[in-house]
Every structure is written in C-alpha cells, then in structure tokens.
Amino acid sequence: MKMLRHLAMRLLVTAPQMLGIVAVAFFLLKLIPGDPAPMMLGPLATQESVAKLRAEMGLDQPLPVQFLAYLGRLLHGDLGRSWQTTNTVLFDLAQRLPATLELVSLSLLLAITIGVPLGLVAGRWPQGLAARAASAYQIVAGALPDFWVALVLIFFGYTVLQIAPAPIGRLDIAVLAPDAITGSYVIDALLVGDFDAMRSAAAQLVLPVLTLGLLYGVPILTMTRATVQRLNETDFIRFAMAKGLSPMRVSRHALRNALPTLLTVIGSMYGTLIGSIVLVEVVFAWGGAGQYAVSAVLNADLNAALGFVTAAAVLSLGIHLAVDLVILMLEPQ
C-alpha cells in the first residue's frame, strides 16, 4: 500500500518533468533560425507550396497552439521524419537504440566489476597498496577523453598486436546479422544458434566496452570508496569487526549499506552514458543511436537530433524512476 502511494507520488513528480523535457525540446526546435518549410522543400520550391507546407506543419499557428500540437504528436510517438533516412525518427531510433543500450549496459557492467571491488578494498584499507593503486587509477582515468582512449586501444589492439577486430561496427563484414529478438547481437545469435555471428559480435564489443568500462569505473570506485570509508567509522561496522567477522563478511555488510547510493550512481551513469557514448560510437562506427545523432547534427537533420536527445532524456528519467523504486524496496522506511 505504502509502495503504491510512493509510486503514485513519484509519477506525479515525473509527469511535470516529462512535460518540461518536451518543453525544452520544443524550445530548441523554435530556437533554430530560419523557416523549416522552405528548407525542407529546397531552393526550387514555389511560394504556394511553401505556404501549403507551413499550414500542414502548423507553422502559421500561434506558439502555444504549436506546442500543444507538438505535445500531441509526441504522445503518439511521432518525432517527425528524418530527411536523411526518410524514415520516421521513431523507427530509426527503435532500430538503433538496442545497439547503444547493449554497449551502455555491458560497459556499466564492466565499470561495476572494476569499481565496486576496488572501492571496497581501498575504502577498507585506506593506507594499503590497493588504495594507492585505486587513487592512481582515479586520477589517470578521470582525465582521459573517451574518444582518445578508444583510439589508443584500437592502435594497440588492432594495428599493433592484431588481436582485436577492425573498428567497423557491431559485426565483421563477412558476417550476417542475426534476426532481431532482443536487439543485442550476442544474445540474438546465441538464441538462434548462430555461433559465428555470436563470436564476431562479442569480439567487436571488446574494445568499446573496455574503453567505456575503464573510464566509467572511476565514478563508481570514487563513490564506493567514499561510502566504505565513512562506514568504517560507524558503530555497526566497528561492532562487526570487533565481533571478529571476516573481512569478506564485513565488506558484505558495507556493500549492503552502500547499495542505495551505488544504485543511484549507476542509474545516473546510465543516463549520462547514453549521451557520452556518442563519441565512442563514432570511433567504432557502432551504428547506434549516438552515431545517428551525430550524423543528424552534422547534416542539420534536426528532427532526428531532437528525437535522440528527447529519447535519451526520457530514458534516463525512466531509469531514475526505476532506481527510486528499487531503493524503496530495499529501504522501506
């Protein structure tokens, strides 16, 4: 019952935020100098056809009416058309988002596997060797640009050592994509039993996931470390240690306590990563939503660019909501 009330409250807060996101997107659309109608029709368009298109697009209406119409279209999932692909933006995004989400999810998974254990150890023994290594890692990886790290990894992995595949997207040229089931090539290939495709998809994932995982392990490490260090001074951890619990058990207690904060950070990172992944997608020619957004930006395909950023914002808002609910389940008080 309490859960339901909290859920209702959260949704009540989220609704105006969604509206705000749409308002920002609309504002950005209106910020564009020039009239989109003649731009869409090209330089040879007649006066009448421009006027007709303007009326069709509702551009002759006052701004509030235009905003309501925009909102209505968004509620129907209509993000407009991309002139580059001539598809609807929703269709394009639906096709490309799985690639992005696969990369983001796996990278975060790696970031967690690096950040959490290292943070636990470094926080537990702040003077130890692991803590010093963690500090060095935080300082170095915290300053590296992700697109440059991607290039360095390509140089060593592909060019010099020739153990990684070429940065040409999600599959080798000779391999056909498996039927889309979940959107993740690795899982889909596994489901249909196409092991060549699975191996190729997994190999292509290694370098981008390594890039993002190594760099985004830093915020997780910082957070885990700070939380554990603070917990060291709390009575219940002191008690657990005094009781003679093994370091493993104490760490488990600490981790359980750090979990809400950890989930918050991971949730935020998921949202941030959908934006930051853009550059890494470009380097690896990943063909996800990020690369789509870049080509949209470079070619003034504004529906597509706005569609991407709106989808990203809505996604990260949804993730925040989900994280809040999970935390509520963990800590009912």
Next chain:
Amino acid sequence: MSEPATAPAGKAPSRAAGRSKGGLWLFVCRRPVFLAGYLIVAVMAWLAVFAPLLPLRSPVDADAGAYLVAPGATHWMGTDAAGLDVLSRTLHAPRIDLAIALIATLSAAAIGGTLGAFAGLWSGAGALRGAAAAVLLRTGDIVQAFPVFALALVLVAVLGQGTTAVVIAITVVNVPLYLRLMHAETMALRRMAFVEAAQIAGAGDVYLLRHHIVPNASATLLSQMSTHAGTAVLIASGLSFIGAGVRAPTPEWGSMIAMGFQNVVTGQWWPSMFPGLALALTVFGLGQVGASILAYADPRERQRPSRRAWRAFVAGSR
C-alpha cells in the same frame, strides 16, 4: 557536492582552522600531485597566450612535402596527413580550448551561481519569492534530465556549428550545476548566526549575497569551476572531434585527434596521440587544481553527500 561546515559564526572560522600554515601555496607544494596539476595549468595558460612567440613552425600552413613524417629531429612530434607540424599545433591549441573552457565556465558560474544564490535566499520565503525559487530549481532539474553531451550536441546543432555555439552549449549544460551548488551553499549559510544577524539588522538580499554568501561559498565555487573547466575542455574537444565544433585548420586538440583517426588505424599514431595527451594533461591539471582548493578549504571528513549530490557528481564528472 561538498556540504559546508555546520557551526561557525563569523567568516567560517572552522574552515580556516583546518588550514595548514603558509597558505595555499605551501599546502600545494607539499602534495606532488596537486603541484603537478598547478604546473600543467600554468604551462597551458602560458601557451594559450604566448605560443605564437615560440620558435615553432606555423600551425596552419601545411608543408606539402612533409606528409605523415614520423617524429624526429625536424618534426619533434611528426606531421599529419596534411603536412602540418603536430608539435606546433598541439602547443597552439590551448589558446582556443582554454578560451572556450574559461568563457563557458565563467558564464555558467555567473549565471547559475547568481540564480542559485537567490533561489537559496528565497526558498521557503514568501509566496512569490518561494515560487520563483521553486521554478528556478525545477527548471534546473529539467535541464539536468538531459544527458550532458547529448544536450550540448543538440544545442550545437540548433545554434549552428562553430566556436560560439560550443561556448553557449557548454554554458547551458553547466548552469544547473552551479544553480544547485549555490542553492545548497546559500541554504546552509542562511541558517548561520552571522547571516541571520545581518538579516535582522536590515541587510537586503544583494548585500547578504555580496558580503556573506559569496565569500563563504567561494572555495567550493572555485573548486567546482576549476574541475568543470576541465570537463568543458573535454566537451569542446569532443564536439570538435565529431566535426561540430572548432574547424580545421584552427589548431584544436579534438579536431586534431579526428584528423589523425584514419592514420592511427594504419599505424601512424602521432597525429592523434600527442594532442590527446595534451588534452588529458590539461583535464588532469584543472581537476587537481579544483581538488586542491576543496582540500585546502575543507580538509575535514566531508559530511555524507545526498543522493542528489551523487547524481550531480556523475553529471559533472564527465
């Protein structure tokens, strides 16, 4: 992200109590990582101003005969595919990269900080002011709901690609961070005896901000500005990397890395590696300067940061 000290009266003596003797300079000199950060920032700032005075080749005039020359005696960092000297371009790049970061960070701090301070003073105040504060904070929340780089990218698309658009984009994505920061600082300072005393004595909002809030929040603000300047360099070079920011032949790290991209795959690493190193060093330096200010001003164990603070930390970290 830091919470201010809890119980000082006057100009925050509890912070001063933790300071080492000899001021910030000695504090930094005793910590090699901080010192390295300051030196790097100093060198980059010097280059931003004086790089044209150095006896370097031209950063923009290509030598058609020198195609992808490996690093050596004539070209210390080699040349790129257009025959441009990588060393000269790498050293000339701080001019545009630091200028973008500086202008964007200062504007964001000025706009966001002012709005945040007023929001802090007004939160919970009378109906109209309270509502204004709430609107400001909610607007900041909505802007922060967008992933940072995605928003910057779309802003550049909307404003038309180029350096000005990059500056505006970075400013916009940073404003909510300062709004949030100054709001929190002001809310905490507002409860302190010396601010309340000034208020009772009849001090207006502007007086309070200038004489009590800003001076006491300055350490946190400065530290964040330095770190965010580093992030700003990352965003600016990222936008230039995909071709939406600073254009070639203007020497800029991100666009240099992009120009050398194809060469890296075929084995000529130098056109991309050197600018990337310079970029990473700069971000590292600015981050350490920020960290040193924070550590100097408030060396005590910081209070438990809220979940919102951690979200802001993630948003500001990259």
